[in-house]
Amino acid sequence: MTIKKDEALSKIMDEFESMANKVLEQLDLLEHIFASGEIPVIQSRMEQMDENEKCIDRLEMKIDDRIIQSIVLYQPVASDIRKLFACFRIITNLERIGDYSINLIHFLNRIKQQEIYDQLLDMIYTMFVSSSQMVKKSILSFVKEDRELAIWTIQNDVVVDEMNRKMLKKVISTRKTIEEGKNSLISFITIKEMVDNIERIADHAVNIGEATIYFLEGRDIRHNEP
Amino acid sequence: MNENILQITDPVLSLHDLTVAYDTNKAVKNVSVGFRKNSVTAIMGPSGCGKSTLLRAINRMHELYENITTTGQIILNGTDITQMPTIQVRRRMGMVFQRPNPFPTMSIYDNVIAGYKLNGIRLKKGEKDDIVEKSLTDVTLWDEVKDSLFKRGTFLSGGQQQRLCIARALAFSPEIILLDEPTSALDPIATSKIEDLLVHLKENYTIILVTHNMAQAARISDYSLFMYLGDLVEYDKTKKMFTNPRDRRTEEYLTGKFG
Numbered sequence: 001m002t003i004k005k006d007e008a009l010s011k012i013m014d015e016f017e018s019m020a021n022k023v024l025e026q027l028d029l030l031e032h033i034f035a036s037g038e039i040p041v042i043q044s045r046m047e048q049m050d051e052n053e054k055c056i057d058r059l060e061m062k063i064d065d066r067i068i069q070s071i072v073l074y075q076p077v078a079s080d081i082r083k084l085f086a087c088f089r090i091i092t093n094l095e096r097i098g099d100y101s102i103n104l105i106h107f108l109n110r111i112k113q114q115e116i117y118d119q120l121l122d123m124i125y126t127m128f129v130s131s132s133q134m135v136k137k138s139i140l141s142f143v144k145e146d147r148e149l150a151i152w153t154i155q156n157d158v159v160v161d162e163m164n165r166k167m168l169k170k171v172i173s174t175r176k177t178i179e180e181g182k183n184s185l186i187s188f189i190t191i192k193e194m195v196d197n198i199e200r201i202a203d204h205a206v207n208i209g210e211a212t213i214y215f216l217e218g219r220d221i222r223h224n225e226p
Numbered sequence: 227m228n229e230n231i232l233q234i235t236d237p238v239l240s241l242h243d244l245t246v247a248y249d250t251n252k253a254v255k256n257v258s259v260g261f262r263k264n265s266v267t268a269i270m271g272p273s274g275c276g277k278s279t280l281l282r283a284i285n286r287m288h289e290l291y292e293n294i295t296t297t298g299q300i301i302l303n304g305t306d307i308t309q310m311p312t313i314q315v316r317r318r319m320g321m322v323f324q325r326p327n328p329f330p331t332m333s334i335y336d337n338v339i340a341g342y343k344l345n346g347i348r349l350k351k352g353e354k355d356d357i358v359e360k361s362l363t364d365v366t367l368w369d370e371v372k373d374s375l376f377k378r379g380t381f382l383s384g385g386q387q388q389r390l391c392i393a394r395a396l397a398f399s400p401e402i403i404l405l406d407e408p409t410s411a412l413d414p415i416a417t418s419k420i421e422d423l424l425v426h427l428k429e430n431y432t433i434i435l436v437t438h439n440m441a442q443a444a445r446i447s448d449y450s451l452f453m454y455l456g457d458l459v460e461y462d463k464t465k466k467m468f469t470n471p472r473d474r475r476t477e478e479y480l481t482g483k484f485g
Binding site (some may be wrong): 002005075076077078079080081082217219 | 440441444468469470471476477480481482483
């Protein structure tokens, strides 16, 4: 019974790592896109990201299924059930990060005025890199069973929240210097939505860190200090 | 104080430094633990860890053997039962064993009240009838056997026989019911019925059972006690122990690293 259970858990972790790598690939592609500053996003990049997104969705369903099967067949307990449950929560968050990544591409293609984007790009890029780092470290915390990385992720959320607040102020002050018009308004609104999505990516990284703490320590620290 | 042992306030049964030795070999070592009233406690551990030895020590069964020594205290509702006549102990603690063992020459009726007969306690017919009906009702066997009370107990199925044995234990209205792997010889449906019965019985009795079946312990017990090589390693609420055990040995046992 334990051999089959261990094999099942091992398979789940392998597929989890595949899904996590796909999500990280999406974030790396977005980082390049932001770094280049070019809008709209080139077609080949969009197609690559769409393909990755389909893969992420498929893996989420597959891992879901495997987790449920493992619980039914092997009745895992103690650290095994905590790991499975944490994994179950984490893949939901990874799938949402994947969705937000696709949203960001679509937002970029809706920006009508390059000038506005250029003025805010530095802050957008910095905020994105911060969120992306949080996702990477939170995933690593689960895979490597590293408590410190999970704590770092959870505590770094305030940094990204602060960037979001500063971004709003910057958007308002930038608006005053740019000529009003429909395209201008659409661009500002789109950028604000984009920044909110980046902030949500950071929130999901926090959820991953909290799930890792549950796996490692059996403590549910959601809504509490770690 | 071992921080891995949950402290129970006002336990109905408590063991203090209980040690059982077969000649010089200690099979149970300095076990101190309290059991909460009206709960189900599962004693778990790998083969040879001392689970059944502990259970039999609580019921003072080892006194039948010269080479087994038991030291320590067993306090039941404030009374040290190690100083009590064993007959009195057995009235306050009923025991059920792995293989159903109704007395083969006795009817179902006589099996239930066998304890009274064997102890020379005379009862009126009405009193006997009441005890038999209540005990068999408590184990949800009454409806199945009420029309064949005077058939031999051995005519029943394995699961029914085990329920009869539990009824026999309940006939004295004990405070504690001790069960040593009560379902390991039964089929899954009979096992399920016994498990449901134990969950129902805890409303009126305190139940301590030894089990090799971790899933069973998880299903029906409120508290779990893990033993290893004669030591009490961990004792806690079942849901806590099964999700986040404190001791590495408990973790390894529950996750199948050894067993």
